[in-house]
Structures are given as structure tokens and as C-alpha cells.
Amino acid sequence: MKQPELFSQKPKPVLAHRCELGEGPVWDNHTGSLIWVDILGGTIHEFDVATGKHHHIKTQALVGAVALCTNGHLLAALDTRLEWIHRDSGKRKLLTALEHIPDGIRFNDGKCDPAGRFWIGTMPLSEDRPIGALYCLGPDGDCKEQLRGITISNGLAWNAAGTTMYYIDTPTRAVQAFDFHPETGALTNRRIAFGIPESEGFPDGMTIDSEDKLWIAHWGGWQVARWDPETGRKLGAFPLPAAQITSCSFGGPEGEDLYITSASKGLTLGELEKQPLAGSLFVVKNSGFRGRPANRFAFEPKFDTP
Template sequence: MLGRYTERTDTHVSPPGKLHHTHQVDSLVGAIAICENGDFIAGLREGISFVGRSNGSIRLLHHPEAHLPQNRYNDGKCDPEGRFLIGSTALNHKKQAGNLHLLDHDLQCTTQLQGITMSNGMAWSPDGCTFYYIDTPTFEVAVFDYDTATGRIGPKRSAFPIPEKEGLPDGMTIDNEGMLWIAHWDGWQVARWNPVTGEKLYSFRLPVAFVTSCTFGGENLQDLYITSASIGLNEKQHDEQPLAGSLFVIKNCGFQGMSPAVFRHH
């Protein structure tokens, strides 16, 4: 989930060089991923689209929820083989109104999961054969066997529950040791979890309540980037959390991420 609703997509951000460029896309942006050619693939309000990195051009590919105008696309990510998965949620928060879709190498779109309330974090095990997934209000991380050859997922199982005191599980990534990092909405933290035992191993506390997603970056994938939200805060909470909605980075966080996958198509 993005830190806050936005009508822009970043086309080139270089923290060391402090280079930051934007394109106006005039649409809600749920998630973006990088394509093999350097452009973006994005879940926009109007559907799954290519966004040109150099000029912001938009090419609509699929809108699998065109018949569901009450829905919007939310979190999305590429699997290890370069397919794009994007989930949805209802604008009015209706339960089980969302879905999870997969865009394959041939640009064909299929629905992988239905009856999702708030499609959020996704991560794959280091061997790519296990898919971890978060439907936020369930307070759990689900796990599926994943067929890397086809992108098909097996039956759902529960990997582990998230205690409510930790905050709602939102965006998610995985490190090179196979441990999951979860951003906790209303939890003031990003926490590291063992997906086999369900043990909370570590956490970074943040000065904001609504922590929304996390990913590893930097030259050696040892910097942890964290997004947050300010939506829904009252005036008092805004005063108490002046950094709400910010993008944070923990440099050399002590852990290392996995090399990110990019979208590949024929």
C-alpha cells in the first residue's frame, strides 16, 4: 500500500545524487514495478498499464476490475520470474470485495485469488517456490506453494498469525535469509518475522503510526526504505506525528534484501 494516495509516479529517483523526477498520470496509483526495458508497469485507477519512464506515456493493458467501479488497485509486485501480481480493495472497505490478479509474460491477465478484503504484502521465498501474502484485516500471513513455471498458486495455508497489539500487517518484503519484513499499520514499526515459527525477531520503531510498506535498496540492498501514511489522522495526531506520510530510510540496517525482480514480457 502506498504511503498516501498520489497522482504521480516517480520516473527516476537517485538518493545519492539527490535526483528526483516525476510524471503526472492523473490517476490513483496503487503500485508500480520496473520493467525489463526500464519503463514502469502500474496499477492505475483505470487498469494495469505501462508508464513510459522518459515521457510518462500511458498504455492500458488490462482492467480486470472494470466491472467493479467501487474497487481500486492496491499493492503489487513482480514474482521471481518477472510476472506482475496486483491486488485490489473496495473504496468503501467492503469485506471480501477484492481480488489478486496476475499479468503474465504474454500480457494475459488471470485472477489468482478472490474474496480479499485488503490485498497487501507479497513476498517469495529465496527459491521462489513459496508465496507469502497479506490480506490485512485477517491479521495473518498466508502461504501458498508457488509454481515458478506458470505462476499458479496452490491451496492457501496460514503461515502465522499477527498479534493485534503489533498493528495491522500491511506491505511486506523478504531478506536474503528468508525472513519476512512487515510494515504495521497503526503499529509504529517495521518488524522482522520468521515465517516458519511465527516468531517476531526484530523491529525498527518509527515516529509515525501508519507504517505502510518496506523494501530493501541501496548499492548492496542493505538500506531499508519504509513508506508511511497520514490519511485519517486528526489535527492532534498530525501535530504529534509531523513526519506522517514521509518516506524513511534506515541506512545499513544490518540486514540484506533479495535482488528485486523486474517485469518481463514477450
């Protein structure tokens, strides 16, 4: 297949549905479907690319993120609880809940590391105080705090070697890097990999491609951009017809389609008229870049017959 001219494609909406706060896209390479959430709508969405079927699960909670489990079901961060969700029936089972945390906290972005641990951050509903944290959930169900003093915990990514973790606390306008120890999940050597200029918007969700370059969704920046974490150089971007871009993930049969979530949260009627696709799920088909399969949580929940 002839590769497209890089960054020449125009992102297109996947389906006629708009989220208030779309987030957390993850591609399931076993089923050929894209899963994402509407945090404020309390909904987990799934779109089967081959059939066009759009399935959703209402959680009656603020759903910060979901992860695939090794048996194909879902691990969901709901309010301040972590629950298993049966993918077909929507049946739920509590795994653990955060304790001894400040009021007005919810889970936000989360992702599995290469060893199958689930990393999930929190943030204040007010979005203005550093009282959030970053947690790591192991296969034993033990959820341990790893970082504190976080305001809006967001994007997570690991390099191909599994030795570096990248992390975004959105108001800092920076991507942090850590030496990552795959055997234990320990973080050391915390540092700023690079900053995001104010003109680019705020860094939000993030993924990484097969060349270990970071793809960052820019809230207020109308774009998803590719960044070199070693040099801090912006390598290119896909402009979008919405300002509040929240996250991105590679998918498709060859991992070359870039899926992008967005939000309509807080937009005025005038802004919505100018951004009628705000809150949509977008895709850049055959983007010219390739991602890696999503890591799965290394624990298999047992459900009774739904």
C-alpha cells in the same frame, strides 16, 4: 564495514516530502534510485540517491503500485487499469483493464514474481467488504484472477527458492503462505503461516530478506518488523515516528538499506502535530540485513519517441 548492532539504528526521512498514502517502494539497482507511489495523490515518485534528484509523474488516477520492466520503464496499476509508463517522459500506454468487477474497486499492492509475472490485488474503496481479488499478469498481457474474497490486498513476497509465496489480506491480521509453482505460477496448499497480534497493528506491505525472513510494515503499529515465517516469531523491529507504516523494500548499493513508506491519510490535526513526519519516506542505512534485487516484469513495452 563494521555491522551495526541489530535494530539499534533510527530510521530517518529521506527527503522533505510527505505523501497522503505513500506505498510500494521498489529499488532500481540499475539506476540507484528508489521508486514509490502516493496512491491517493496519484503520483509516482523517484529519488536518485547519488544526486538527490526527486522526480515525479502525475497519473491523474489512483496509483496502487508500480513494477520495473526489463527495459527499465514502469508497469503501473492505475485505478483498475494496467498501463506502461515511460520513465522519463511520463508517456503512457494501456495494456489491459479489469472487466466485470464490482463498483468502487481499485488496485492496491503489487509485485513481480521470480519468473517476471506481475501479481496485483484489488480492494474496495470502502475497505470493509471482501469483494477484492488477487490477479496475475503474464508476459502475454493476460490478467487472470487467482484469489477472490479479499478485502484489502497487500504484501507479497517469494522465498529465495521461488517455491513459496507469502501474501497479506490486511484485515485478517495474518500472513498466508502458498506452495508456488515457478513454471506456471500456480498456487496450491493455501495456509496461514502466522498471525499478527492486535497489539502490533495491522500487517500492510511486505518484503523478504536474503535469509528468507519477512519484513512487514505495521499500519497503526508504528514499526517495521522482521518475522520468521516458519515459526511465526517476531525477530525484532525498527520503531518509526509515524503510526501508519505502509510498506518496505531493501535498496542501496549492497542491498542493506531499508526504505520504508508511510501515510498521513485520515490523521487529525492533533495527530499530525504529534506525527509531523507521517507520510514521509524513511530509510535505515546499513540496516544489518540484506534484501534481494527486485524482480522485473518480463515484457518490454514499445514506445514511440517521447
